[in-house]
Amino acid sequence: MTAQLPEPRQVDPAQPGVELIPLLNLQEQEVDRQMRICNACRYCEGFCAVFPAMTRRLEFGKADIHYLANLCHNCGACLHACQYAAPHEFAVNVPQAMAKVRLDTYAEYAWPRSLGRLYQRNGLTLALASGFALVLFLCLTLLAMGNLFTAMPGGNFYGIFPHNTLVLMFGSVFGFALIALGLGVRRFWRDVSPPPATTALKTAAAVEATASVARLKYLDGGHGRGCNNADDRFTLWRRRFHHLTFYGFMLCLAATATATLYHYLLGLAAPYAPTSLPVMLGIAGGLGLLVGPAGLLYLNLQRDPTQGDAKQKPMDRGFIALLFLVSASGLALLAFRETSALGLLLALHLGLVMAFFLTMPYSKFAHGIFRSAALLKHAIEKRQPNPIDAGSE
Template structure:
């Protein structure tokens, strides 16, 4: 739910947009706005997550500052988004953590890293920790498999539970009423295509504008790089688990094996994507941004880049005496990342997917209604 002072401002600005609709071609948010009569709080939450923050509308708007209307859609919807994350957070107590999200993400990562390093130093003999290990089971000679898998599994279960219940709450609030199964079946491929291609970061074809001037597809490409990298890292971990539990093949694996190749490529894509997005944010014009949301975004991007980079470091030093410390650092960052997910900017991903699904359903309904009207006119 938008905060009390955010909702009226969002309605004021979006009513102006409904009367203008000059930006209708930039992304799905404006056509969705055009289909709405009332702007309930749930509608505002839906539009806020449907907005991908490409900022093209701000630089194209004739009513932006210094105009007296002071229309700033990206900044306003960013604030509505932040409030919706807090409203639907699970457990509810996590909602307050979005107010100082940068500190929360940084503290979570720092605590996890310190605990991982401290536990490793205290529990692993120095002759094992600072020795070179080679061959099957080398990693587990430093950190036992039960510890490594147990910590990661517990953090992952917590992350999935928190994100899943928060997204379910968000979907219950924004879902369209009485969706026929045939409409849902047709809408799902559209929504999936929008999610995978990030169509709404294309700015209607011109790309995102970080500042006044020509748009670029760079932010879209970096975002896709980061998501693909994260997916490949998950694949690497899953395949490694399959190798170990089903086939009895213990890590570390050869460089040309599927888990190592997917982890290597994924780590590079994740690190480049996250670091590139951080640099773009530093170059972005401040006017369309909501300052209170930037700390959490920057901290999460930095954490993602650190996870990817330390994974690459572990691969690079796995045959040396530095492997033990690098592995403990990487494990701490991964656990810290998973632990903070339900109270971080990452919730935008499932929330945006839900908003895109509602949008696809509404587009299917609008198309069906148009066809019915055309049929009546022909008769």
């Protein structure tokens, strides 16, 4: 006897060919099959948010499956605890099944939709190629201007690229990335969002979801010992490296925001002293974005291939590599800004940053946005009456 995929439940048997709700693709059908098995077992109910959310459902529609897939943090604990995992005939592998659906989520909710296919193609080669193509363009531009190997007094890189030019270039690209991500997650939320709740309930849920995101709560395996990575052993290093990456990125954003306030509000133009707030925030963030991505790349290379979707590894590694190179080039620019290497390092850093912003809406960066939305839905949903209990009364 072998495990079978469930019969499609989206077509009315009395009216063949009449679609009631969106048909599930093969990846979604597999999640549906596994969730039905998990719903009967419930051994992993305390592991993470996925399983309590699962128990509120007897059937799993397309929106439910995408919600649960983005609620999954791929910690691997349920796979290593599962009595129905391979070689059992049921072959339950929740982390892998969820990972495959997440890729569909990113592509399906991408804006513009025509660019959703970039999720399948945004691998290591594409990410680095786009970065170095932009670096080459900027280097040739500076070479034509005669500024590629010219030292500027006090390391003033605005003497090479005027401040307003940089604001226009990067503000436009970053603004597009935010709009693309915002419109995509808005559509996702409309499809998966829970019934209306009171303002007080939503506020409490938002606080809980924010805390879960800030703490990376569900990267502890549900028991505080961490994730499974290469084998059955638990490790907290995946959570720690994620923390370094996340807070490193946030500190770099804070450094940019502070420098903007210095420039426009206080009238203080860059370059700033190493002891100034923008520079100290940038150094701290840059170090986090060196150590965090380096650690995540190491864990990614060591990870058991059964945990996750092998097709997504190039996308994961491309995103990690870009983050690492952006940080490394930024720190090098700070260290050598008063030398003749300023122009070359500036072109390198700006090209990599531009590539990161351009690919941001269609890279692994999106997983944090969709996962945050799923955590908010979970926080709201669990404050609602359980429909299973209501139906049994």
